[in-house]
Amino acid sequence: GHLTHGSPVNFSGKLYKFISYGVDKNTGRVDFGEVSALAKKHKPKLIVCGGSAYPRFIEFEMFRQVADDINAFLMADIAHPSGLVATGIHPTPWPYCHVVTSTTHKTLRGPRGGLILVGKDFENTWGAVAPKSGRIKMVSELIDSAVMPGIQGGPLMHVIAGKAVAFGEALKPSYFQYCEQIVKNAQILAETLLNLGYDIVSGGTDTHLVLIDLTKKGISGKKAEISLEKAGITTNKNMVPFDERSPMVTSGIRIGTPALTTRGFQEDEMVQVANLIDNVIQNIQDETIIENTRNSVSELCNQFPIYEDCAIDEMPQLS
Ligand SMILES: Cc1ncc(COP(=O)(O)O)c(C=O)c1O
Known part of the structure; x- marks a missing residue:
């Protein structure tokens, strides 16, 4: 999920009671046995699918089956793969989801912002009526008015x-070519890292992102991030x-390939990136190698x- 999917530090977790589901330890994919069992136990009004670090296609159809079993609504947050969805490279959430949200600045490559989509519109079932008629x-209509005048200003x-x-x-x-290349680049990155002995969550990727598990390397994500940043x-x-x-x-x-793909990196460059x-992870204490x-x-x-007219002569120095 994402912070906005019920984290206790986020408004979503403060205002609503969320129950989280997880992935299968062996496959790294959503554990639908658990999703179904939790849904039957807690009977949520809404199920949320989609996340920030899930490298596989979101399983809209399977989530809908679970939602239908308990008469819940299904919302997908496709912030990450929305560009891949728009081009048909990632399966579409329709007709399975009642509501779909997305940001506009990840694979969609737009400015920072968001959108809320309703596929086939439907009457609300909780008694909201127009005051006069x-x-x-x-x-x-409820979503529109929740945005404006509900929370949005100018x-x-x-x-x-x-x-x-x-x-x-x-x-x-x-x-479309860009999105296709994003996925090819992520897949070659995952494959090369696997061959170099890294644990890749779910064993690869269907999308733009690769999640590397460094547990066996004995290095934390924080340490890796800082050292890689130095490089x-x-x-x-x-x-x-x-x-x-x-x-x-x-x-x-977590590594995403959209920015490098925009730059023009293809498979050969992604092998070099891996x-x-x-090089950095294996020599995490060696400042000379990192330099x-x-x-x-x-x-x-x-x-x-x-x-094109602005080559970088020198990368900015980190203080
Ligand atoms: C799944 C998902 N939903 C929503 C968001 C919200 O994005 P932002 O805070 O940039 O609006 C993100 C951002 O990381 C995300 O990964």
Whole structure:
């Protein structure tokens, strides 16, 4: 899940009672036996699927079966794979989900923002009616009014314009190629790391992200993240399934391929990236090797400038 899926420190966990489900220890995939058992025990009104570090396709259809068994609504948070969903590379949440939410700034590659989608609209079942006519309100109306006037102030017109640009880009054939390459890049990264002896949660990926379990390497996610950052490689410390370390320390790192793919990295470069990561992890105490790796990262990035007319001569120094 995500903080907004009921973490006690987030408004969602303060206002609602969430019950979490997990993944199977061996496969790293959602444990539907557990989901079903918890659903029958707690009878939630809403089931939420989707997460921040799940490398596999979200199993919308299976979640819907569980939701139907207990007459619950199903909401998918597709913040991570929404670009892959838009291009059909990831299965679609429709018609299985009642409501779908997404951010616009991950694989969708737009500005920071969000969206809420309702597929086939339906009347609410908890008695919300229009005050004058007594008409039963549609769920889309309730969501619209929960946003405005419920919580939103003035609209951010520049962000709305940015979203329009991103959605326009997502309709282009080049965006489909981009998304295809994102997944190829993540898969070659996962495969190369596996061959180098790393534990990859779920054994690989269907999407843009790779979750590395460093437990057996005896290195925390925090330490790995800091050392990789010194070498110019941006990753994210992340809990792994059944993690014994705290969320501030963690036993894993999460890597996403969208930014490198935008840069133009393909399979060959991803193999190099995996080796550069390995170089740092294997020599985590050796500042000289980390510095040399930083130079290699710099050289690689210089071959793929973000803006064609602006090669990076020197990477910014971290203080
Ligand atoms: C699954 C999921 N939902 C929602 C969000 C919220 O994103 P933000 O806080 O950037 O709006 C994230 C961000 O990491 C996410 O991973």
